Amino acid sequence: MNNSCTNVLFGEENLRIEDIVALAEQRAMPVLSSAPEFTTRIQAGADFLDRELRDHGHIYGVTTGYGDSVSRRVPPELVAELPLHLSRFHGCGLGNLLSANQARAVLAVRLASLCTGYSGVSLNLLRQLSGLLEHNITPLIPEEGSVGASGDLTPLSYVAAALIGERDVLYRGEKTTAEDALSKAGLTPLTLRPKEALAIMNGTSVMTAMMCQAFVRADYLCRLTARITSLASIGLLGNPAHFDKRLFAAKPHPGQARIAAFIEGDLADLGANYTPARLQDRYSLRCAPHVIGVLADMMPTFRTTLETELNSANDNPLIDIEGETILHGGHFYGGHVAFVADGMKTLIANLADLMDRQMALLVDTKFNHGLPSNLSGSDADRASINHGLKAVQIGVSAWTAEALKNTMPASVFSRSTECHNQDKVSMGTIAARDCLRILQLTEQVAAANLIAVKQAITLRLKNGEIRDAQLGNDLTTFLDALGRDIPFIAEDQPLEGTLRLLVDRIQGRHWALYGEDIAS
Numbered sequence: 186m187n188n189s190c191t192n193v194l195f196g197e198e199n200l201r202i203e204d205i206v207a208l209a210e211q212r213a214m215p216v217l218s219s220a221p222e223f224t225t226r227i228q229a230g231a232d233f234l235d236r237e238l239r240d241h242g243h244i245y246g247v248t249t250g251y252g253d254s255v256s257r258r259v260p261p262e263l264v265a266e267l268p269l270h271l272s273r274f275h276g277c278g279l280g281n282l283l284s285a286n287q288a289r290a291v292l293a294v295r296l297a298s299l300c301t302g303y304s305g306v307s308l309n310l311l312r313q314l315s316g317l318l319e320h321n322i323t324p325l326i327p328e329e330g331s332v333g334a335s336g337d338l339t340p341l342s343y344v345a346a347a348l349i350g351e352r353d354v355l356y357r358g359e360k361t362t363a364e365d366a367l368s369k370a371g372l373t374p375l376t377l378r379p380k381e382a383l384a385i386m387n388g389t390s391v392m393t394a395m396m397c398q399a400f401v402r403a404d405y406l407c408r409l410t411a412r413i414t415s416l417a418s419i420g421l422l423g424n425p426a427h428f429d430k431r432l433f434a435a436k437p438h439p440g441q442a443r444i445a446a447f448i449e450g451d452l453a454d455l456g457a458n459y460t461p462a463r464l465q466d467r468y469s470l471r472c473a474p475h476v477i478g479v480l481a482d483m484m485p486t487f488r489t490t491l492e493t494e495l496n497s498a499n500d501n502p503l504i505d506i507e508g509e510t511i512l513h514g515g516h517f518y519g520g521h522v523a524f525v526a527d528g529m530k531t532l533i534a535n536l537a538d539l540m541d542r543q544m545a546l547l548v549d550t551k552f553n554h555g556l557p558s559n560l561s562g563s564d565a566d567r568a569s570i571n572h573g574l575k576a577v578q579i580g581v582s583a584w585t586a587e588a589l590k591n592t593m594p595a596s597v598f599s600r601s602t603e604c605h606n607q608d609k610v611s612m613g614t615i616a617a618r619d620c621l622r623i624l625q626l627t628e629q630v631a632a633a634n635l636i637a638v639k640q641a642i643t644l645r646l647k648n649g650e651i652r653d654a655q656l657g658n659d660l661t662t663f664l665d666a667l668g669r670d671i672p673f674i675a676e677d678q679p680l681e682g683t684l685r686l687l688v689d690r691i692q693g694r695h696w697a698l699y700g701e702d703i704a705s
């Protein structure tokens with residue numbers, strides 16, 4: 186991971202997923218464009234809204250109630266109070282709070298949408314939103330309560346609240362009131378102009394933020410699973426010919442071919458004298474590129490879809506500045522993000538399942554071609570009391586089962602809600618939360634497999650069944666790095682600490698893997 190701090194410019198070029206992740210991980214600071222085209226455009230949107238209100242006096246969400254309450258007319262003397270009500274009546278989120286990292290991603294993603302200039306918000310609002318990021322004031326956002334169409338209304342109401350100095354935030358690592366944090370940071374609580382609460386809340390920014398972070402984790406896990414497959418193959422005395430590029434030219438899914446090439450490269454130094462234990466390995470080795478490759482092939486599509494959403498005006502109504510019109514539609518609908526999340530979570534859970542099968546082969550003397558039971562490295566006279574990785578493998582089964590269970594698509598569970606105004610919704614935020622949970626579980630499975638493959642290869646080297654030189658440079662460097670984190674398991678020992686450390690390493694994208702992202 187690159188730790189140098191850069192700037193991410195809002196209001197000019199399209200943003201990339203990595204920009205959002207860098208802001209979330211505090212490796213970047215937001216900068217609002219000072220280009221006259223941008224500031225003029227934003228100002229023009231706010232001015233047009235003011236004019237519309239003055240001249241015609243009838244705008245959805247400005248002079249009407251919200252959603253199904255559209256036919257309720259708000260008299261001019263109450264218009265100014267309406268945004269505050271929207272932010273407050275949606276203050277009903279429940280469940281776990283988003284992490285500070287996630288909350289920063291949400292702020293950044295919402296800022297990106299508002300900077301497209303279709304929401305009619307003031308420059309002042311954009312500055313305040315950017316100010317929360319700059320001063321690291323992160324709203325405490327409960328993760329439950331969004332149906333993902335009508336936007337992430339409830340979780341985003343916590344962003345609106347922080348901007349106006351209501352509810353709680355994290356500031357300098359401490360929980361405090363938004364009012365207190367704004368004052369300490371030298372910011373003035375925002376007074377919401379007409380439509381501004383709706384503009385902050387009426388979009389897909391929570392699910393999109395979650396999926397930007399999921400995307401980067403999925404990319405790393407995709408490559409890590411290829412590396413684990415290489416090591417599992419050596420540990421099981423597998424056949425490297427399964428990854429021959431001629432095979433993959435004959436069935437040329439590009440992502441699948443890349444994964445096969447990664448593994449083929451890892452195994453290239455095994456040499457002509459190496460004799461695999463079987464002519465054809467079981468599918469969890471032989472078909473690994475076909476499993477990992479599906480994710481690798483879908484990642485570019487996931488990127489395009491997420492980045493289109495990220496750089497879009499996901500709000501309603503939109504202000505068409507050039508045409509001086511108000512466009513009423515449904516751009517708060519998170520169907521695309523929901524599908525990316527539902528699709529990605531299935532592909533990630535398949536990686537968990539693949540690694541679970543690989544580990545099952547490694548620990549079982551019926552399949553592991555001469556390795557000790559449960560990969561225990563104990564001396565022979567103490568083998569009767571040592572159980573090696575038995576419990577870790579049971580854990581892997583549990584994490585895998587839970588990951589697979591969570592693959593139930595969320596997007597098909599649309600509920601008609603809000604007096605049947607929102608009678609078809611995306612459930613994209615639930616899908617994104619599932620996806621993050623599945624990523625966590627699969628990272629745990631990968632951590633366990635790292636212990637297993639490292640132990641298996643160490644045992645092979647000890648027994649002289651393979652030689653150091655056969656591992657090649659990349660695998661040697663990787664195994665050396667693992668050796669600094671993972672003990673050789675001779676006598677039984679608790680491995681929770683090692684597993685947690687490895688999960689942190691994975692989430693921090695600690696090891697360079699194949700020198701490239703899958704979907705860069």
Ligand SMILES: N[C@@H](Cc1ccc(O)cc1)C(=O)O
Pocket residue numbers: 251252253334335336338387501502517603
């Ligand atoms: N998303 C709705 C607005 C809305 C806002 C808040 C609600 O509670 C309900 C609906 C629309 O644009 O039509």
